[in-house]
Each structure stands twice: as structure tokens, then as C-alpha cells.
Amino acid sequence: MNESKFPNRLKSVRSFQWQILMAGLALSSSSVLLLSGCSSGISNSFQGSTGGDGLTVQSLKGLTHGGQFPVSGSTVQLYEVGSTSADATGYASASTAIGSAATTDGNGYWTYGSFTCANAADEVYAVSSDGNPGLTAGTNNTALVLTAALGPCNGLAGIPFIYVDEVTTVATAYSLAGFSSDYLHVGTSTTNTVGLTNAFATFNNLVNLSTGQALTTTPAYASAPSGTVADTFYSIVPSDLINTLANVIASCVNSDGTTACSNLFQYTGGSQSTPSATVTNTYAAALYIAHNPGLVNAESSDETNVATVMALAGSTPPFGPALSAAPNDFTMTVNFVGGGIGGVKSNSNSSASRFALDEEGNVWVVAEGSINAVAVFNNLGAPLSPSTTVTASPYNLNTAGGWGGGGTYLQAPNYIAIDTNGKAWITDDNTCLAAVAMGGAASGPYSVCPSGQSLFGVAIDSNDNIYTESDEAITSVTTAAPTTVRSGFPVSGSFTGLDSFLGIDYSGNAWWIDEAKENYGYVTSSGSVGGSSGVGLPDADGGWASMGAISSGSGLSIWLTEAGSDDIIQPMNAGTTTIGFGTAEEPTSLIAPTGIAVDGSERYYVANSQAGTNSQSKEINPNLTIVSDAGGTLSPYNGYTGGSALMALDQPSAVAVDQSGNVWVLNTNNFNNKNNNKSGAAYKGNGVDSSNLTEFVGLGNPVNPVLSQDSQGTTNKYGTKP
Secondary structure (H helix, E strand, O other): OOOOOHHHHHHHHHHHHHHHHHHHHOOOOEEEOOOOOOOOOOOOOOOOEEEEEEEEEEEEEEEEOOOOOOOOOOOEEEEEEEEOOOOOOOOOEEEEEEEEEEEOOOOOOEEEOEEEEEOOOOOOEEEEOOEEOOOOOOOOOOEEEEEEEEEHHHHHHHHOOEEEEHHHHHHHHHHOOOOOEEEEEEOOOOHHHHHHHHHHHHHHHHOOOOOOOOOOOHHHHHHOOOOOOOOOOEEEEOOHHHHHHHHHHHHHHHOOOOOOHHHOOOOOOOOOOOOOOOOHHHHHHHHHHHOOOOOOOOOOOOOOHHHHHHHOOOOOOOOOOOOOOOOOOOOOOEEEOOOOOOOOOOOOOOOOOOEOOOOOOEEEEEEEOOEEEEEEEOOOEEOOOOOOOOOOOOEEEEEEOOOOOOOOOOOOOEEEEOOOOOEEEEOOOOOEEEEOOOOEEEEOOOOOOOOOOOOOOOEEEOEEEEEEEOOEEEEEEEEOOOOOOOOOEEEEOOOOEEEEEOOHHHHHHHOEOOOOEEEEEEEEEOOOOOOOOOOOOOOOOOOOOEEEEOOOOOOEEEEEEEEOOOEEEEEEEEOOOOOOOOEEEOOOOOOOOOEEEEEOOOOOEEEOOOEEEEOOOOOOOOOOEEEEOOOOOOOOOEOOOOOOOOOOOOOOOEEEEOOOOOOOEEEOOOOOOOOOOOOOOOOOOOOOOEEEEEOOOOOOOOOOOOOOOOOOOOOEOOOOOO
């Protein structure tokens, strides 16, 4: 994204980051930290002055704690990360140390003196390294590195106290995974400051900075709107996973830095790990787990080190509640219900299966079923559109949530695409085409349906040309003139079963799939069609697809899931311009692949929607599977299912990767594993067709979900970091 073109967007993102930080600090957590004789009653005395774009902060105060013990003699250093065009120098670039380092006292407390940020909006994080975690006098654990993401420099005034411990370290590692290679290197490009800003804000969705404890719900969901119930307004933070990983890290922190740390490091990059990495401190271990949450064993790709690493926490770990059994993997998932998705009964269920992300990282979900509207969330999962309300028992629909509903604009919505101004365009079986702007203002409907046909797929190019599909035709209008069909359109005569677009490529071509003819191809911006004959696409009915581009820009790499099988097909080889079949992947973790998306390193994320037995007679649950553009599976043999016992994927149907590297999955159902009415009174409904969102924090590499300039300065590219 060219952020100089959208200054108000970046300003609004940072404004919400500030709001969520304040809400997070005020929110109490039910997670328990077993401490004795420690108090966080010291407040920061903040006084600031600005000079040019900079900001001077007079004093910050905090505490460094390792498990149950304060860390004395630890060096506390603040680092500034450029989040403006002038200061953003590249992904994982060297961070800038600001101010003079402080040293923790005998009780772990520290006071940081005056410092000046080069830019008031730059992000700041704290690092506490080395020190004695309550052992014999003179002990210095050089493997001890604990961190906390503080947020923008101009927001530090509202932080009453900074608690640095293993919980904040885990949250920092996952939140900043897409921008960090170690604790000294956190950075972004000049074209992705939104992604960095959102990543720092994500930290406050996971932990309370003033207490060092894991949250159980995100700050935006702390207070439920009137008329909502847990089925229509709820979020789940994986506090059990966060505490478990904090306990694992604590095994090294609360030691002299030798044997206990070596035991951890061998499974987080060392001899028992794949891929291998040089890990010498606790933040690096946490970051390795965030980057490689499957912890694949070095000797067998079918084995993981997850259970072994979890056992390092010992029998009396300091943080809880924690996981009672080893999970499938250590992916950090956060779950959201609200904004119009969710539901209690069939008369309030949203049945969502399609969504899109915009250039701010907002999530736009097509809520179908009884809602028929667009449910919108910001990058932190906070609902921006109204949530669905229900009556008191028997919990019938009161008001449908979302934007654009009510029947005038949307009655039976299908697909969604976002234009360059952040407006959503939705096709509809009955109303043809409608638009919904941020804030909820709807326009249309626009009657551009071919005679007797409904619209399904929709795609928008970088010039704001809108392409729509019916069964037998592709038509095109512009966002400025949505009722005027463009010259060269509609295109028809060669299609019999169009369903959805694969996407727009970096040359402006709109790629389509004809399920009836089992063909695929493209239409140019002038209406010329390519590749529609002589290309067989076996078992393509009901398939889902995504598109990526190789880094040199010399060709396309298209991947799509094959309906009714466990295959992912690459019908066009990367680096070529000839339409034809390339390779087919059959990961062991796929039984019923559905949605697929690409990240900034040309890795493809595929949702497996069903549980069952795969072709190798292994039991597989709904999961997220990762394959590389060159071929090969990058996730564990049974995929990523989420590390928390508090939630699970439930018929995942669509996937997208945002500018921070978070991977979003839309679940059609809302059973949330054990959190429905059959095992807990909080959930009133049965979960079927009621939908929720799952965010895999830091799992992917940052990518702009719409065509934009990448970090190498090449315009309109998929599959590269922005």
C-alpha cells in the first residue's frame, strides 16, 4: 500500500491502537500468576515534550520478573522501531536503542530515565537481559532475555506500569513474528507501516502489560452490548497456551543459564529441531516457536517436539491455568464472534463462508443465513459493525447485526471484494451488486446482472474496475460508474458454469474458473479472453482458489484446491506464461480442502474443513495446512489446529493473510470445540452455521491482501512482502 496516499487510514489505525492499549490496561485477567511479596503499585510519571517529529519521555517504571522470582541486576533497554516512511528501513532491520539502559534492583524494579523518540508515532519495545532470577548471589543468567511490546512512543503516557516477564515475552514473540529475527532486529518496509502498527497492537490483545498476565478475552469484548449473548458477541484468548509457553521459557529463565537452557534450545533450533537455528536466549526460543509452532523433530517429519517441550515446564510451573495435555501444535489462535456473525438459532445464524481483508487489515465477512449483511472487524477482531441481538429465552432474533442488511441492498449475498478506497462490493442473488463503505453507508443495488442470471464472483483491479460473474458471462463496471457496463463487456458465449474468480494478476487480468467445463483462464481489462479451451481441470466443481506471483515477476503461480479430494493443484508453473498443469500436492493433513491464500513469502495456506481419515489411514482434524510455491508441505503431518484447548477450527471455509502476517480463518460453524451449550451454559445455541473468526497470530509472513507495491518497489505483485 502506498501509505502516503492514505494518511488518514494510518492515522485511524494508530488511533485505535491507542484505544485498545488503554482498554487492555484497564481489563483484569483471570489468569493466575503465583507471586509472593511483589507489588506493581509504582506508577510511571510521564512528562513529554516534542521537538520536530520527535518526542521526549521523562520517566518509565517497571518490574522484571522470572516465574515466581524478581530478576535483579538485569539490564533494561528500550528500542525504537520506525513506523514512518522516513524510519522504516526494512523487515527485521536493526532496532534503535533509545535512552540509557536501566538496571533492576534487588526486587526486580527499574526506572528508565529520560529518552527521546525520533518520531512520536514510532513503536517502542522493552528488553530485559541477563540478571539473577532469585538464585545464589552473584549468579548471572546470560541466556535470560525477556521482552514487552509497549506500543507507539506517543502512547507511553497512559501506561501506568510495565511488567516484563515470560508471558509478555511470549506475546511479543508471536505478535512481532512477521517483523523480527531476534530481540535486536524488529523492522518493516516503508510500504507496510500499517502492518507493524497492527502487530504491536496485537500484543495488547493477548496480555495485560501492567500485570504481566495473559488475558482471557480481548479488550474490545470486555463489555457486551445489550441484547447480545456469548453466541453473538464473544472473544477467546488462548491464555492456557500463553501460560504454557511462559512456563516453558521460565524453565530457562529461572536457572543459571546452563543445563536448563540447553534443554530448551536443542528443541528450539538446536540438534533436535528442524529447521535449525542459532538460539542462545529465551526470547530467541520463544520467537523460534512462533516461527515454527509445529516443532517438527529433526529425525522424522511425522514426529514433533511439542510434548517434549511442554514437559520442560516441570511439575510446579509458575503460570496458570495452563494446558493439561500436549496440544497438536503451538499455534496462537484467537477467536471472535460478533459484528453480525454468530447466532443462537436458525433465525439468527450467519452461515458465513466468504470474507475479504482491506488495506488497513480490517476483516469484511459476508454474513448469510438469516443475517444477509456484511460483518466488519478491525485488525484486532473488534467488531466495527453492530452485533446481532436476541431476545431473552428462547433467544430468538431481535436485530440482525452487520451493515447493508435489511433487504434493500443485500438479500442473498455471495462474494465480496474491496476497492482501493476501502469500500466493499458484494454480489447478491437477488439484488445483483451493492456497496458498503466503512461506517455502514450502503449504496445500490446496481442492476448489472445478465438477463435471468444472478451474480456470483466479484474481483476489483488496481484501477477500480469491478469484474462480476454469472453462470455464463463476465461483465465489468467501475466503482465510479457501477451501472455502466464497460466497453468490451459482457463477455459470454464460451462459459457455462462460472462460479468465482481466482483473482486479479499484476497485469490487470481477471482469472476465472468454469466449473461446468472444468476450464480456467483470464479476461483482460478490455474484455479479451484467454485460456478457455483445451485445458481440463479435473474435479474442479466447488473448488476454491488463490493466486500468487513469483518474485521476479516473469510469470504466475496459481494454486487451487481440488474439491472432493485431498489435492492442491498448481495448474500453472511459476515462471511460465503458458496455461497448463504443473504439479499436484497431496499433503497428509488434507481431507477436504477449501479456502486458500498466499503470504509474503509465497507460502500457501489451505483450510481443511472436515475431520476424518486420510489416505495414509491417519486421523485428521480440521486444520490449516501450509505448502510452498516450489512444492512441499511446510506444516506438520496433521496440519495446524491451534495450540489452545479453549477453541478449535470448525468447518473452516476461507483463509486470508494480513499485513502483519496474521492468518485469518473463517469458520462456518461456531462449536468452538467445548464451548457450546452442550458443555457450557455460556453458549445458548448449537453452533451449526453460526460462524466465527479465528486469527492465527504471527503464523504467516506479511502481505498486502490487495494488489500493491511490494518492498522491492515492484508494483501490483502477489506473494511478496509489501
